[in-house]
Amino acid sequence: MKELVAELQKVIDKAAKLIREMQARSPEEASNTEQGAAEVGGDIDQLKSRLAEAETDLQETTDRMVEVEHQRGRLMSLYVATCELHETLDLDEVKRTVGEIAIELLGADSFALLLRQGETDGYEVAVSRRTVGVADGLFVGPDYTGGDPMVDEALVDGVLRTTTEEGSHALAVVPLAIKGTILGALVILKLLDHKASLTSEDRDLLDLLAAHAASALFAAQLFVATDRKLRTLEDLVEVVRGG
Amino acid sequence: MQPKKVLVVDDSKLIHKMFEVMLRSYALVHAMDGREGLERLHEHPDIDLILLDINMPSMNGFEFLEEVKRSEAFTEVPVIIVSTEGKDQDTVRGLQAGAAAYIKKPFRNEEILKLIERLPPMASD
Numbered sequence: 447m448k449e450l451v452a453e454l455q456k457v458i459d460k461a462a463k464l465i466r467e468m469q470a471r472s473p474e475e476a477s478n479t480e481q482g483a484a485e486v487g488g489d490i491d492q493l494k495s496r497l498a499e500a501e502t503d504l505q506e507t508t509d510r511m512v513e514v515e516h517q518r519g520r521l522m523s524l525y526v527a528t529c530e531l532h533e534t535l536d537l538d539e540v541k542r543t544v545g546e547i548a549i550e551l552l553g554a555d556s557f558a559l560l561l562r563q564g565e566t567d568g569y570e571v572a573v574s575r576r577t578v579g580v581a582d583g584l585f586v587g588p589d590y591t592g593g594d595p596m597v598d599e600a601l602v603d604g605v606l607r608t609t610t611e612e613g614s615h616a617l618a619v620v621p622l623a624i625k626g627t628i629l630g631a632l633v634i635l636k637l638l639d640h641k642a643s644l645t646s647e648d649r650d651l652l653d654l655l656a657a658h659a660a661s662a663l664f665a666a667q668l669f670v671a672t673d674r675k676l677r678t679l680e681d682l683v684e685v686v687r688g689g
Numbered sequence: 690m691q692p693k694k695v696l697v698v699d700d701s702k703l704i705h706k707m708f709e710v711m712l713r714s715y716a717l718v719h720a721m722d723g724r725e726g727l728e729r730l731h732e733h734p735d736i737d738l739i740l741l742d743i744n745m746p747s748m749n750g751f752e753f754l755e756e757v758k759r760s761e762a763f764t765e766v767p768v769i770i771v772s773t774e775g776k777d778q779d780t781v782r783g784l785q786a787g788a789a790a791y792i793k794k795p796f797r798n799e800e801i802l803k804l805i806e807r808l809p810p811m812a813s814d
Contacts, residue, residue: 518798529706530702550773
């Protein structure tokens with residue numbers, strides 16, 4: 447681009463010089479100079495065309511850079527979300543992180559995180575936000591006993607749903623499954639007012655949640671159970687020693 | 690203006706982590722609510738940008754902003770509000786209270802980065 451501009455400047459200088467020469471010369475000499483000027487005119491047209499091409503290339507490069515920046519930002523969000531989910535074995539922290547991802551990164555105004563209660567078929571509302579007065583109170587807690595068809599189906603087949611179904615209050619249901627076992631689901635009930643709908647990029651985040659939130663929650667639950675067993679054993683050892 | 694030290698006031702750990710990754714070239718100071726934000730600000734008087742949430746326990750973003758703008762030492766420090774609160778009245782309130790910009794969550798990372806790059810220079814610069 448800079449080279450083109452420099453070349454254009456040279457042609458302009460050449461044209462200016464020719465005009466000065468034309469003004470200073472006799473009619474015969476002027477005729478030769480006119481011929482030179484016509485050549486310069488041709489050069490200018492050629493350069494204009496190359497300049498237009500260069501401008502188009504520049505615009506395309508700028509657009510690509512903007513897109514790359516955007517993709518970089520999106521990947522950064524996914525990276526941070528993943529790191530946060532796996533950063534701790536504290537079950538409450540993992541639940542809180544799932545909630546933060548729903549609010550801060552997805553723009554959920556109302557949601558519920560359902561978690562399977564031990565080995566039973568029941569689900570507790572582990573984390574929720576603004577569920578009172580929404581979805582007929584199904585997700586107010588402390589338990590979710592069924593009633594929303596989209597959620598109930600997702601808790602059985604483990605399929606991520608992002609399109610509202612008839613009779614359901616959910617905008618999206620993210621089943622949290624690990625090795626075929628469904629641990630629970632994140633139910634998005636309403637988005638923030640300034641967020642019109644879930645985008646294809648949000649879908650990536652929901653996919654990430656489906657995979658990583660499940661394993662993070664599973665690891666934390668396992669840690670809690672193991673820790674509890676360890677403490678019981680330690681207490682037993684103490685009792686035996688004391689006795 | 691290229692800020693060197695940025696104070697992040699937000700009750701979400703996720704957002705703190707996000708800014709840490711986004712703003713690698715800046716020194717970040719973290720606070721989980723407005724009250725802690727004021728403490729950090731006095732501990733680090735060289736802070737030259739504040740990224741501020743609104744909904745926080747123990748002093749919300751608006752209260753924090755009013756305190757900052759009342760203080761002679763920090764009134765020039767630009768504040769960018771980054772909040773899930775998206776009502777027009779919140780935006781107006783934030784800008785009228787002296788915020789340099791109001792960004793709604795969820796935000797695009799490049800939106801914040803561009804905004805930071807375009808901040809007008811502070812009087813002390």
